[in-house]
Amino acid sequence: MSNSKQKPAPPLVPPTTRSTASIAGASNVEKQAVTETFQSVSMDQLISELTKQRISIREDISALIQESIGPLQSSVNALRETVGSFQSRLTAMESLAGENFEKVIAAENTIKTLQTQNTSLLDRIEDLENRSRRxxxxxxxxxxxxxxxxxxxxxxxxxxxxxxxxxxxxxxxxxxxxxxxxxxxxxxxxxxxxxxxxxxxxxxxxxxxxxxxxxxxxxxxxxxxxxxxLSATLSRKRSSYNGIKQSLSDVNLVNESFFLNESFSFT
CATH class of the missing domain: 3.30.70.1820 (L1 transposable element, RRM domain)
Structure with a gap:
């Protein structure tokens, strides 16, 4: 008993050291399987996180777009109402213009008829006036x-x-x-x-x-x-021939009595 020596206790090994030691002591096949498991878990988590981020970004962008489009949509609606009002007024104006155009054509035809009648009446009045002066x-x-x-x-x-x-x-x-x-x-x-x-x-x-x-x-x-x-109108018509009369008289073709002859008329 006295000769026997007490053995010292074995040193404590941290768990990580033990895991590492266990992995280090494992075969290459086992090491590869463990590594693939870790990689598989990491990729799934990464994809999940990216999917969440993508959905969140899409929702944020959609909200921003809707917030930005709101005033523009109101302006477009107001512009659409204004254009609709102008279109209605333009249609009414086109209809009114068409009616007025027909009325203008009718008025022009009436004016032409009245002008023809007026000219005829003036000629008849002038003829009657000159007859009354005969x-x-x-x-x-x-x-x-x-x-x-x-x-x-x-x-x-x-x-x-x-x-x-x-x-x-x-x-x-x-x-x-x-x-x-x-x-x-x-x-x-x-x-x-x-x-x-x-x-x-x-x-x-x-x-x-x-x-x-x-x-x-x-x-x-x-x-x-x-x-x-003679009437004033007929006198003006006859006086318009004074130049011709003078030219004919200068070359002794006719004399003034020719133009005063009853058979020579300017009417």
Whole structure:
């Protein structure tokens, strides 16, 4: 007993050291199996975590998109309502424009008809006016005031007889009316107003007019001219030919009596 020695206790080995020692003492096949198990568990966890992260990110992005699209969607809806309102108004305007276009066409046709009728009526009125003047003559260049308060019908009849002698009238012609052309009395030295004379007999007017075309007439030393009394419109039409008349007269093709002839008409 005394010679026997007490053996010291074995040292404590940490568990990890033991596991490592056990793995180290295991075969290569066992080592590979353990390693694959650890790797398998790690990949499954990683995939699971990535899947969770992907779902979380998708949800966050979807929420952000919805939050951003909200005001834009409201604006789009308001714009859609505005466009719809404009489209309705445009349709109404197109309908109204179509109706107005038809009315404008009808108005234009009516205006054209009225213009044609108006032109025809004006021509007829002018013809009637000139027909009503057929017994009238205009006596030009008789001095103002030479009648000296006499009755104009008597004065003009005697003046015509004095100017023509007995070649046209054997007595003073019968006149219905005689008066100066309407208007203010001209100042001294200005052109006198013409006489407008209406003959009772159309034949006497025609005899005087034909005679006056071939003779120079004077009264109290003043040259006097006699013309057919025409409407202002017809006078303007005839005056538009003055240049032609002057050109023909300059080359001695015609004289003024040709244009005053009853058979030559500008109407």
């Amino acid at each position: 017994a009238n003559l205009r006596i030009v260049n008789v001095p103002e005031g030479i009648e000296n308060g006499q009755d104009l019908v008597t004065f003009v009849a005697e003046m015509l007889l004095e100017m023509t002698g007995t070649e046209v009238f054997d007595k003073p012609p019968s006149l219905e009316r005689a008066h100066r052309s309407p208007g203010q009395k001209p100042a001294d030295g200005r052109k006198p107003r013409p006489f407008v004379v209406c003959f009772h007999r159309f034949q006497e007017k025609e005899r005087l007019l034909r005679w006056a075309r071939r003779h120079d007439m004077k009264y109290k030393g003043n040259p006097v001219r006699v013309y057919q009394d």
